Amino acid sequence: MSILILADHHEGQLGAATAHVVAAAQQITNASGGAIDVLVVGENVAAVAEAAAQLDGVTRVRVADHAVYAHQLAEQLGALLAALADDYSHVLSSASTTGKNVLPRLAALKDVSQLSDIIGVESADTFQRPIYAGNAIATVQSADPLKVITVRTSAFDAVAESGSAAIEAVDIVVENALSAFVGEELAQSERPELGAAKVVISGGRGMGSGENFKLLEGIADKLGAAIGASRAAVDAGFVPNDMQVGQTGKIVAPELYIAVGISGAIQHLAGMKDSKVIVAINKDEDAPIFQVADYGLVGDLFEVLPELESKL
Amino acid sequence: MKILVAVKRVIDYNVKIRVKPDNSDVDLTNVKMAMNPFCEIAVEEAVRLKERGVASEVVAVTVGPKAAQEQLRTALALGADRAIHVETEAKVESLAVAKLLAKVVEAEQPQLVILGKQAIDTDNNQTGQMLAALTGLPQGTFASAVKVDGDKLQVTREIDGGLQTVDLSLPAIVTTDLRLNEPRYAKLPDIMKAKKKPLDTQTPEALGVEVASKVTLLKVEPPAERQGGIKVGSVDELVDKLKNEAKVL
Numbered sequence: 001m002s003i004l005i006l007a008d009h010h011e012g013q014l015g016a017a018t019a020h021v022v023a024a025a026q027q028i029t030n031a032s033g034g035a036i037d038v039l040v041v042g043e044n045v046a047a048v049a050e051a052a053a054q055l056d057g058v059t060r061v062r063v064a065d066h067a068v069y070a071h072q073l074a075e076q077l078g079a080l081l082a083a084l085a086d087d088y089s090h091v092l093s094s095a096s097t098t099g100k101n102v103l104p105r106l107a108a109l110k111d112v113s114q115l116s117d118i119i120g121v122e123s124a125d126t127f128q129r130p131i132y133a134g135n136a137i138a139t140v141q142s143a144d145p146l147k148v149i150t151v152r153t154s155a156f157d158a159v160a161e162s163g164s165a166a167i168e169a170v171d172i173v174v175e176n177a178l179s180a181f182v183g184e185e186l187a188q189s190e191r192p193e194l195g196a197a198k199v200v201i202s203g204g205r206g207m208g209s210g211e212n213f214k215l216l217e218g219i220a221d222k223l224g225a226a227i228g229a230s231r232a233a234v235d236a237g238f239v240p241n242d243m244q245v246g247q248t249g250k251i252v253a254p255e256l257y258i259a260v261g262i263s264g265a266i267q268h269l270a271g272m273k274d275s276k277v278i279v280a281i282n283k284d285e286d287a288p289i290f291q292v293a294d295y296g297l298v299g300d301l302f303e304v305l306p307e308l309e310s311k312l
Numbered sequence: 313m314k315i316l317v318a319v320k321r322v323i324d325y326n327v328k329i330r331v332k333p334d335n336s337d338v339d340l341t342n343v344k345m346a347m348n349p350f351c352e353i354a355v356e357e358a359v360r361l362k363e364r365g366v367a368s369e370v371v372a373v374t375v376g377p378k379a380a381q382e383q384l385r386t387a388l389a390l391g392a393d394r395a396i397h398v399e400t401e402a403k404v405e406s407l408a409v410a411k412l413l414a415k416v417v418e419a420e421q422p423q424l425v426i427l428g429k430q431a432i433d434t435d436n437n438q439t440g441q442m443l444a445a446l447t448g449l450p451q452g453t454f455a456s457a458v459k460v461d462g463d464k465l466q467v468t469r470e471i472d473g474g475l476q477t478v479d480l481s482l483p484a485i486v487t488t489d490l491r492l493n494e495p496r497y498a499k500l501p502d503i504m505k506a507k508k509k510p511l512d513t514q515t516p517e518a519l520g521v522e523v524a525s526k527v528t529l530l531k532v533e534p535p536a537e538r539q540g541g542i543k544v545g546s547v548d549e550l551v552d553k554l555k556n557e558a559k560v561l
Contacts, residue, residue: 010473073478074441075450097471101453104406104441113407113527116436126530131434132329136338136532143526178450179480182466186474193473199560223561234490241456241470241491247432248350248490250472256560266328273538277558279550285543294541294558297550307547312561 001034001124004062004084006077006093006102007052009042014051016196017094019158024151025092026057026159027121035059039084039170041077043070053165064170071181072098076174078105083172085110085146089124095150095251096195103148112144117251119155133247133270153195154253154274187242194245197226199256200272202245203238204230206261206282206301210238215305216260222312228252228272230262246271261301264289281305313460313482314369316422317358318413319351319387321380322433335531338433347383350428352390353488356495357458358426359391366460367424369393373416375409377401381511388506389498395511396420400523406434408516408523410442415519417447422483424465429454429487440487450480454489 003025008015018038025036038052041064049063064080081102085091091106093099095117107114119137120128126141127149194200201216201223213227220227228245229238245252247270257275262268264280264287272278273292280293281304290296297304323329323338324346330339347355361367372387373396374380384395398412417425430437444451452458452467456475459466465480470489498506516523544550554561 071476074444074453078441078445097454097469100437101441101451104438105445105451107438108407108410108442108445111407113405113525114436114438114442115527116434116438130535131532132323132338133432133435134535135329136331137535138532139530141528141530143528177481178484179452179478182477182479184471184474184476195472231490241489242472242474247435248430256554256558267325273535277554277560278538278541279554290543291540292538295550295553296541296543297547298543304547308551311547311551 001029001089002087003028003034003036003090003092004088005036005038006081006091006099007038007040007048008094008096008098009040009045009048012044012047014048015096016158017096017153018052019055020153020156021092021094021151022055022057022159023156024118024121028090028124037062039064041069041080042072043067049167053167054161054163056159056161056163058163058165061165061167062170063167064172066173068173068175073176073179073181074101074105075178076176077102078109079174080172081106082109084170088146090147090149092149092151094153099150103150107148110146110148112146112148113142114148114150115140115142116150117152118149119152133266134273135266152251154251187240191220192224192226194226194228194243194250194252198254199223199225200228200245200252200254201225201258201260202228202230202262203233203260204262205232205236207233207238213239218309219305219312222309230265230268232265259289259293260305262289263287264292313367313423314371314420315358315361315367316371316373316417316420316425317354317387317392318425318427319355319372319374319383320348320428320431321345321374321376321383322348322431325349325432331532331534335533337529337532345379347386348428348431350430350488352495353490353492354426354428355387355390355392356493357488360493361460362391371396371420371422373413374398375400375404375412384511385506386498388509389503390496394509397511397513398516398519399513400516402523404523405525405527406436406438407442408521408525409439410446411521412516412519413443414446415521424482424484424486426486426488429489440485444485449483449485451485452478452480453487455486456489456491458486458492
């Protein structure tokens with residue numbers, strides 16, 4: 001048994017997600033042993049490979065470093081993975097937008113199913129995954145010769161960084177005439193990424209406007225928190241979609257999650273209910289969010305938020 | 313341009329699901345069903361492209377039980393011209409659905425296929441990507457904007473941390489994200505008219521696709537219930553609890 005992990009990286013940095021995926025891979029190999037290789041695909045990604053080589057449990061880092069891979073387009077990554085997959089029993093990636101874009105393509109090319117978003121490993125072929133927005137947990141067993149799996153990173157603790165795996169080049173170049181990168185617009189922020197933040201503070205429809213999200217910023221700065229939003233706030237146009245926490249947005253599980261003016265629709269709870277400590281601030285004392293909150297504060301957020309900021 | 317749009321019959325998104333007492337699956341008996349929300353967005357986008365004169369025909373397709381005809385009629389009421397029902401009572405997983413859709417693509421030769429990015433029952437987020445791989449077509453997943461420009465398609469994609477724009481050669485596969493559009497509601501006269509629109513029925517056998525999967529569902533359980541905590545009376549008490557009890561500050 002051996003496992004290949006597609007590394008997440010952006011702007012020359014290894015994504016935090018990959019250390020969690022290695023942890024999931026270790027649970028798969030624990031039973032019977034086996035190698036864990038990490039594949040880094042991109043252009044000028046030597047530093048990413050170095051960082052991946054330090055992850056505990058990694059046997060080897062394979063690097064496909066070429067201009068054609070600069071934007072990690074699915075058409076090429078899928079084909080590259082398919083060319084490498086025959087040496088492996090499992091191919092894993094995080095359930096990032098890159099992983100979700102690429103791995104189903106690989107699975108179809110190899111004529112196998114894909115298991116999405118696993119949150120538990122029972123054995124090398126049996127896994128837990130949430131269905132129906134996390135309102136049910138399915139245990140599934142795959143008899144496919146190759147298991148293609150995306151991993152919900154919040155369900156696995158990251159491995160440490162004390163390793164020194166070998167780094168080897170992969171010289172397969174996949175050309176692509178079908179799709180071309182045009183541009184990227186990334187939210188510029190000094191704050192941590194939603195998926196990786198230890199503290200998340202999110203606003204809902206109760207915020208009233210996008211302007212009022214400023215009330216969250218001071219608190220976020222003091223706590224080193226990422227700022228999120230409910231789907232209701234996104235649908236109302238207060239904030240962009242990439243801030244959305246929920247079934248169809250980001251799934252987060254920080255140490256501390258503060259929900260402000262969020263009623264607690266199933267859709268939203270699916271994205272944050274695995275947080276360690278949940279705080280809810282809402283003026284409606286019957287809001288369902290209080291049923292999952294460790295600490296609830298009933299009050300007007302326009303009074304509570306400035307006071308909270310001043311007392312942190 | 314011909315557009316093929318795939319739809320799925322799923323549990324209505326407002327329904328709170330129940331797990332069967334024997335843990336074999338989720339209980340769907342007497343539960344309200346509807347078109348998957350992301351598929352509604354896919355239908356809406358296809359219909360808008362037709363209204364703008366970019367598309368000439370919109371064909372809706374589903375893979376599912378007899379009752380899934382309801383969702384095809386909904387798609388027809390929303391503006392699709394005709395429908396194809398690949399009828400099967402079997403539980404069909406993403407890979408088999410993608411194989412069936414690939415056969416339909418081969419027969420229909422659409423310039424564009426639009427699907428929802430994920431179904432809210434299995435939450436897989438796979439079928440569009442798999443269809444793209446099987447047909448050898450480019451993919452624009454999690455789309456928040458789609459623009460046809462000659463023989464190219466420009467797709468803006470929702471990615472972690474922001475937006476990415478790609479150019480795809482046509483034909484191409486697109487999967488929809490929430491912000492692509494806001495779907496309309498079907499009007500009563502359109503619902504009546506939809507009953508007369510053509511609906512062609514096919515079977516997996518006739519299309520030569522084996523739908524059995526190598527993945528077995530062993531059990532389904534409700535998630536661990538999170539216990540509600542306490543209400544605090546003031547910001548001071550909240551900060552104190554977070555510092556001294558939860559120790560997260």
